[in-house]
Amino acid sequence: MSKKQVLRFVAFMLVVVALIGSLTAVALLQPDFAQTSQRFDEFNDFEDDTVDVIFTGTSGIDRYWIAAKGFEEYGITAYPLTSDAQPAWLATNMLEEAVRNQSPKLVVIDMRPFTTQYNKKISSIETGVRYLTDGHCLSFFNKVDAIEKSLDKLETLAPDEEFDRLTFYFPLIKHHGAWASVDEFVDEYAFSELGFYMSPSRTIVTTEAFEDTTKETEDLGQLHKVAEESLNELLDYLDKQEYEVLFINTPQGRGQEEMSTNNKLCDILEERGYKYLICEIDESYDMEADFYNSGHVNYYGAEKFTDYFAQYLLNNYDLQDRREDDNCANWYGHYDVIKDTVAQWEADAQKEEK
Numbered sequence: 001m002s003k004k005q006v007l008r009f010v011a012f013m014l015v016v017v018a019l020i021g022s023l024t025a026v027a028l029l030q031p032d033f034a035q036t037s038q039r040f041d042e043f044n045d046f047e048d049d050t051v052d053v054i055f056t057g058t059s060g061i062d063r064y065w066i067a068a069k070g071f072e073e074y075g076i077t078a079y080p081l082t083s084d085a086q087p088a089w090l091a092t093n094m095l096e097e098a099v100r101n102q103s104p105k106l107v108v109i110d111m112r113p114f115t116t117q118y119n120k121k122i123s124s125i126e127t128g129v130r131y132l133t134d135g136h137c138l139s140f141f142n143k144v145d146a147i148e149k150s151l152d153k154l155e156t157l158a159p160d161e162e163f164d165r166l167t168f169y170f171p172l173i174k175h176h177g178a179w180a181s182v183d184e185f186v187d188e189y190a191f192s193e194l195g196f197y198m199s200p201s202r203t204i205v206t207t208e209a210f211e212d213t214t215k216e217t218e219d220l221g222q223l224h225k226v227a228e229e230s231l232n233e234l235l236d237y238l239d240k241q242e243y244e245v246l247f248i249n250t251p252q253g254r255g256q257e258e259m260s261t262n263n264k265l266c267d268i269l270e271e272r273g274y275k276y277l278i279c280e281i282d283e284s285y286d287m288e289a290d291f292y293n294s295g296h297v298n299y300y301g302a303e304k305f306t307d308y309f310a311q312y313l314l315n316n317y318d319l320q321d322r323r324e325d326d327n328c329a330n331w332y333g334h335y336d337v338i339k340d341t342v343a344q345w346e347a348d349a350q351k352e353e354k
Contacts, residue, residue, distance in 0.1 A: 053078035057110020075321030085128030221260030253294035
């Protein structure tokens, strides 16, 4: 093969790779995939060593913590590097990604993945994996590790199911059908603004009145086997890190079974010497206006949680006020975007009601 033929072949392959990447990117405009990738893109744009607090976990974080408010009103650079329905076993991968360019003083870990029983449809759990692995959220070797680890866990959870390894490495195979409904999911607008999940159909104008039926119990439940194994792997990993760690369970309705499972998790954390914070739905929350379902706050609930947790951080950790730090200039402006977007979506919703 001549030098010219080699160059043509390389050029052809580069075009093919670029085309596949572009097609995959369009297919992953589906809201939950798009806002997750956007969150990671935004995180990677920060100046090195400017994020003092990093959250990892599920929608139990990115629906609650408004990083833009935490920065502009309290001076805290705390970012939710999260994804919907994140499985427990990917926590270490998330933390590995988080510290590539940052040196956090504190890592806050969502407790929800570890109290999940993983008895739901395996397709839902697989989707939780794919939010992270199908886009460009993870660096190459970290993504490979996350995929292989997830395949092992998925096969453990559903030994009778078949999982096509190739579709994890080439997600366009899995998502090619998304092209048929591209107009629908582009219209279902959702995005991340400085890590905070934004969607008119969920976190903003939607509310659900519910009664908090949480009942205190001292019973110790059982973690799902996979969750407990993942927790112990995570704690072994954290034992070797220098940053402080706080586990958190954000305000939500909790049934008695979940309460007992949560108690078991707290018992393990205490034995291993890790701090945790269980946030209750107290009198500061309006049960008719601050939640969009029993497990998640809307924007107004997130405002209240952010005020509460920002003060908790300032009272318990030695965090620098970053508002005068020139390297954090790109943290400004996002809070105005969030508030203006909320106001516009509310106005649109009121028009529709008339």
